[in-house]
Amino acid sequence: MSRSISTLLLAALLGWSGSALVPRSVAATTSPNIVIILADDLGYGDLGCYGHPTIRTPNLDRMAAEGMRFTDFYVAACVCTPSRAALLTGRLPIRNGMAGSEQRRVLYSKDTTGLPHEEITIARALKTKGYRTACIGKWHLSGGAPGFLPNAYGFDFYFGLRWSNDMEPAGKMPRNASMHPDPDPAWWSLTLMQDEKVFETNADPHTLTRRYTEEAMKFIRENRKQPFFLYFPHTYPHVPLFASDSFKGRSARGLYGDVVEELDWSVGQVLETLRKEKLAENTLVFFTSDNGPWLVKELAGGSAGLLREGKGSTWEGGMRVPGIAWWPKRINAGAVTHELACSMDLFNTSLKLAGVPMPTDRVMDGVDMSPILSGEGKSLRDTINYYRGGELWAVRQGAFKAHFQSAPGYGSPGNPLKFEKHETPLLFNLANDPAERFNLAKDHPGVIAGIQRVVEQHRASLVPGTPQY
Amino acid sequence: MSRSISTLLLAALLGWSGSALVPRSVAATTSPNIVIILADDLGYGDLGCYGHPTIRTPNLDRMAAEGMRFTDFYVAACVCTPSRAALLTGRLPIRNGMAGSEQRRVLYSKDTTGLPHEEITIARALKTKGYRTACIGKWHLSGGAPGFLPNAYGFDFYFGLRWSNDMEPAGKMPRNASMHPDPDPAWWSLTLMQDEKVFETNADPHTLTRRYTEEAMKFIRENRKQPFFLYFPHTYPHVPLFASDSFKGRSARGLYGDVVEELDWSVGQVLETLRKEKLAENTLVFFTSDNGPWLVKELAGGSAGLLREGKGSTWEGGMRVPGIAWWPKRINAGAVTHELACSMDLFNTSLKLAGVPMPTDRVMDGVDMSPILSGEGKSLRDTINYYRGGELWAVRQGAFKAHFQSAPGYGSPGNPLKFEKHETPLLFNLANDPAERFNLAKDHPGVIAGIQRVVEQHRASLVPGTPQY
Numbered sequence: 001m002s003r004s005i006s007t008l009l010l011a012a013l014l015g016w017s018g019s020a021l022v023p024r025s026v027a028a029t030t031s032p033n034i035v036i037i038l039a040d041d042l043g044y045g046d047l048g049c050y051g052h053p054t055i056r057t058p059n060l061d062r063m064a065a066e067g068m069r070f071t072d073f074y075v076a077a078c079v080c081t082p083s084r085a086a087l088l089t090g091r092l093p094i095r096n097g098m099a100g101s102e103q104r105r106v107l108y109s110k111d112t113t114g115l116p117h118e119e120i121t122i123a124r125a126l127k128t129k130g131y132r133t134a135c136i137g138k139w140h141l142s143g144g145a146p147g148f149l150p151n152a153y154g155f156d157f158y159f160g161l162r163w164s165n166d167m168e169p170a171g172k173m174p175r176n177a178s179m180h181p182d183p184d185p186a187w188w189s190l191t192l193m194q195d196e197k198v199f200e201t202n203a204d205p206h207t208l209t210r211r212y213t214e215e216a217m218k219f220i221r222e223n224r225k226q227p228f229f230l231y232f233p234h235t236y237p238h239v240p241l242f243a244s245d246s247f248k249g250r251s252a253r254g255l256y257g258d259v260v261e262e263l264d265w266s267v268g269q270v271l272e273t274l275r276k277e278k279l280a281e282n283t284l285v286f287f288t289s290d291n292g293p294w295l296v297k298e299l300a301g302g303s304a305g306l307l308r309e310g311k312g313s314t315w316e317g318g319m320r321v322p323g324i325a326w327w328p329k330r331i332n333a334g335a336v337t338h339e340l341a342c343s344m345d346l347f348n349t350s351l352k353l354a355g356v357p358m359p360t361d362r363v364m365d366g367v368d369m370s371p372i373l374s375g376e377g378k379s380l381r382d383t384i385n386y387y388r389g390g391e392l393w394a395v396r397q398g399a400f401k402a403h404f405q406s407a408p409g410y411g412s413p414g415n416p417l418k419f420e421k422h423e424t425p426l427l428f429n430l431a432n433d434p435a436e437r438f439n440l441a442k443d444h445p446g447v448i449a450g451i452q453r454v455v456e457q458h459r460a461s462l463v464p465g466t467p468q469y
Numbered sequence: 470m471s472r473s474i475s476t477l478l479l480a481a482l483l484g485w486s487g488s489a490l491v492p493r494s495v496a497a498t499t500s501p502n503i504v505i506i507l508a509d510d511l512g513y514g515d516l517g518c519y520g521h522p523t524i525r526t527p528n529l530d531r532m533a534a535e536g537m538r539f540t541d542f543y544v545a546a547c548v549c550t551p552s553r554a555a556l557l558t559g560r561l562p563i564r565n566g567m568a569g570s571e572q573r574r575v576l577y578s579k580d581t582t583g584l585p586h587e588e589i590t591i592a593r594a595l596k597t598k599g600y601r602t603a604c605i606g607k608w609h610l611s612g613g614a615p616g617f618l619p620n621a622y623g624f625d626f627y628f629g630l631r632w633s634n635d636m637e638p639a640g641k642m643p644r645n646a647s648m649h650p651d652p653d654p655a656w657w658s659l660t661l662m663q664d665e666k667v668f669e670t671n672a673d674p675h676t677l678t679r680r681y682t683e684e685a686m687k688f689i690r691e692n693r694k695q696p697f698f699l700y701f702p703h704t705y706p707h708v709p710l711f712a713s714d715s716f717k718g719r720s721a722r723g724l725y726g727d728v729v730e731e732l733d734w735s736v737g738q739v740l741e742t743l744r745k746e747k748l749a750e751n752t753l754v755f756f757t758s759d760n761g762p763w764l765v766k767e768l769a770g771g772s773a774g775l776l777r778e779g780k781g782s783t784w785e786g787g788m789r790v791p792g793i794a795w796w797p798k799r800i801n802a803g804a805v806t807h808e809l810a811c812s813m814d815l816f817n818t819s820l821k822l823a824g825v826p827m828p829t830d831r832v833m834d835g836v837d838m839s840p841i842l843s844g845e846g847k848s849l850r851d852t853i854n855y856y857r858g859g860e861l862w863a864v865r866q867g868a869f870k871a872h873f874q875s876a877p878g879y880g881s882p883g884n885p886l887k888f889e890k891h892e893t894p895l896l897f898n899l900a901n902d903p904a905e906r907f908n909l910a911k912d913h914p915g916v917i918a919g920i921q922r923v924v925e926q927h928r929a930s931l932v933p934g935t936p937q938y
Contacts, residue, residue, distance in 0.1 A: 053540040298907060
């Protein structure tokens, strides 16, 4: 259904008047290109410009020096599938059935569902303004059934893996294969897709970052004369780690560093292509990660820097990630913003920049980040919801964060976490204490009560979507 | 004795030939100015350019963007007194009696000693080339007896506190006064010195950073026509914390942040003065800290970022600190170096730049950092010794660090630490694992044996100085 959805039908879904259906030529001259580069499991502390001592990321550091670095950028979920669903739709995963649960945190190949087709992705919204759209890299918003790949959600082009790179095992492998310091590619059998077809089986995992990058550069060059939206979700540094020959063994940080340094190279290639094609001044590029570092993978996982815990947890390390925005002449070079922002805001911001009105038939959770990017205003966001599966574990309001439940790390069915429900929520002042060391609950019962009211309002109006997995 | 030490006598001490005694006018045109700015207890993770999310340090970030940021810069001891002794003399504190012990880690006002007078400080060495020299700020290389203040060690001018700002209590104060979020200045009675005289009693602690800065700017302006060495060791962010009215309440990080942001302002004032006086291109400025963050002071202490532990410990957080070098047109703007360096290297580097030969009558522990600063070469250093008091607890060789003993944090006589001696040393690969999470001792017995040989050589040739406290 969704691939053939007509522009008019979509306009109706979005609640548009006819005036939104502007001619493509106008759109082409007024609508900026939008590129979202998403790393997988990259931690808050893993880039040079975020303080990592040994991983060298000169291209991302330069992107930050030429653009804006966010210190308080969040994702909407602490694992892959829901985080990606939220980024692309501007909605909390709990609303669209993509939140998962404690037992089923992400989609697997055996699942027969995916992102509900009535969801509006950035791609679908921008297509109404004549944008060419591509998803290059890891999708992870579908199970194995057909009809749930990017082309079903507004993407003209798709090239990449459907899921995480550890999700197509090839039979026998040693224990802890995914965190092996030098994994054997034969332990997995990766299927590269192009659009809805299998493009290659047993794809060489060493080549993914390079091939994704080549496809991204090609897409940019081929669409230089019209607005485009490139969603570029990398496979790495999710385990198992593989770098190309040019990067393997290059980083002091070992294989994890090699892989991040190759991603950094990739970002440099994208920005350089935009410059060469004279598109830089008409393109917003945003770099971020889908969740925090997978700490239980030890040296094959990343670092959250000074933040507590990592992927899978609702501590800061699980959900606060690097965020770098780049748009020469539109974003002040070298800016650092401490404003609150979330990956869901990329939806609102993209639509705003493209001149596409926001959907009016559904609850949206993003806000427009333009005031932050222009340096002219404050964030329109004052709350971050920290969902773990379908449950709201913590809420940040301004500088304060209350934890209603907590647990360390990722956990798995075989290695369950020790959950703790907090009768009196834990309370941290993230401005003063970003590492969440000092519980202030006793000192600020009023703050907790205020956050609890926000939670009650959120819950009262919440209509959870039908769980898709 | 030392204030009146003649240039010729000093030349003899330094092992010079007569040719080193160049005319002052030549020195003035060929010798760069050297400014060392030392923060007190500032952690590796406390600056924006080292990844802190809420402390705003635009001047230090700009200093790094215009200069060189070190990721692997160390001090020679994990507490104040020995760290400063090493920085100024280029020698391990164990050699000159300044190492202290587990029971007596720093000098106190009741002590009647100080840095031995036969030690050669950077100031004394540079005076032989006609440098004007000043120490502005916290000294902490003397007890309360006269004759051990900066003027006794080659400094023409001194203005500041003799010790830490918590070391002159004014009688009654509440428990944990030093870590109070809004301490009362009346709890301490600070004595400001100028040269060897009391300049002011009951000095207002809110004014120290501002007044030090004014003195530093005045010293620079007054000495603009000749080479100068400015040693500028700040009192803060050592507890108790006090910021001036312009900074108090300004930082999201609370009082600790206010104090660091005022230090950042101070650095900006120094660099701006150098620019205004057209001295920037003839001045090396180096910013660093004396040891890691004092973690037991909780919110009144800083952050080591992703590094383990803080002040007082021989884990990385105790001894790896921010290091930023600035010298327009001589240091490449925006450089980040991962080369190994230590505060003792400032001695050798300063002498090299000033054209002063190294002393030949004593063992030196610094190396010349010029190859790093010029971007032309590798570090001449491959070892870091982690002393705690008079004992060598750990050694880094290249990327590997072996711990022979370890303990968390600072400790005090009333709150002793749990020391652990390691029969088999702990071994960490700091390039791969900067947070010291994964002990590799079992995998690399050869590396441990190699480090043990280095330790044996060091110990075999070591002649400890007479302990001064």
